[in-house]
Amino acid sequence: MNDDKRPILVFGATGRQGGSTATALLKAGWPVRAFVLDAAARVSLTLQNAGAELFQGSFEDRDAIRAAMKGAHGVFSVLPGDLTADDEVRHGAAIADIAAETGIEHFVYSSGASAGDALTGVPRFDAKPRIEAHVRNLPITTTIIRPMIFMEMLVRPGFGLDQSRLVSLIRRDHAIHLTAVDDIGKFVAAVFADKTRFGGKTMKIASDRVTGRELETAFTEAAGRKITYDRFPDDVLAANADLAHMAKSLEDGPLSERVDLDVMREINPDLLSLRSWLASSGRAAFKEALGATDPSN
Known part of the structure; x- marks a missing residue:
């Protein structure tokens, strides 16, 4: 492991992608910080019992986000699906901006496989490519993953x-390409383990x-x-x-678009x-x- 195992901050840690990522990172030996809305909630306490350090706050609380990122090596950013398109872009851009300001070494953003080079005109589908474009312009090493449709x-x-x-x-x-949510965390753990290979990459992932x-x-x-x-x-x-x-x-x-499942299996042998x-x-x-x-x- 690199950077003396400095922690990785996981957003959405009580949700599907963030929970999968927190679990996989802990298994891989990373210290994990989980950014949660309610530290007393059962799912939050389950994360804490598994070894994660809880940081309570909301997406609107930029000071709480800064405090959670202080001294961290990496950030995994995923936004909940119940946000409006404008709020998703606003919070997604702000999280990335704070990561750049606080000196995060590796920023991993979970986008969507329907994101492409051209905007669709549908706000819900255009939010993620707008965040991607913002992130790419920041002075920070970034990996963007685009999970294909969830099996769930x-x-x-x-x-x-x-x-x-x-x-x-x-x-x-x-x-149709499908992705198991359990696999997302394993892919993210592999990405954080090899910044040289995955830094600067945008990659669709599938199971x-x-x-x-x-x-x-x-x-x-x-x-x-x-x-x-x-x-x-x-x-x-x-x-x-x-x-x-x-x-x-x-x-x-x-x-x-085709995803090379042999490459996926090489990154995540437990596909x-x-x-x-x-x-x-x-x-x-x-x-x-x-x-x-x-x-x-």
Whole structure:
């Protein structure tokens, strides 16, 4: 480990990406500081018991952010999905600015795989590329990761699993790259371990690539009963700008770009395939989405 194991500050540590990152960094031997809204919350105390040092504050509290960054080696920045686009850009830029001001050695920003070189005109999707552009202009070593679509999205309520259907964004014969949230932390730990290799890089990350037909097969095997796969109907996509944008991006935009899974596996040898995720960390959410009709319940 470098820099005498000075700590890494993790934003979003009580969420999915930040929690995965805090866990992976602790396992890799880094001292971890977790920036949390409520240090007395159960999830915060769980982090503390795992070895993280808690720093309480909000995104509006710039002094608290400065205090948390003081003496740190690195920062992992991820913003919650419930922010408005303007607030996401404002807070994302401010966190990066403070990192540059306080002499952070390595700044890792988690963007989105739908981010591309051209803005879309949809504020929610343009927030992350706007932050990326701001970060690249700062005098600080930065790595930007762009996780592909989370496997966890496939097992959310409303996607049809309780009716033995999986409804998603790709056509049956088209492919989608998926990322297990557990893998994100492992990628970030590898990035912090090798600033020379990853500093200045922007990289899409993924855990697996599957077609709609392969989704159907994997979910059927995991459920122990037939799960049929369908794409969202055109009228549903037409009525939802976010879904429509993602569906188009999966066909001919940033989300359609190939990720070299051999490179991913070299960086993270424990890469989770969709099948392995369904059998391990994704199993509980999958069974819950299946509902009362799951014969294994």
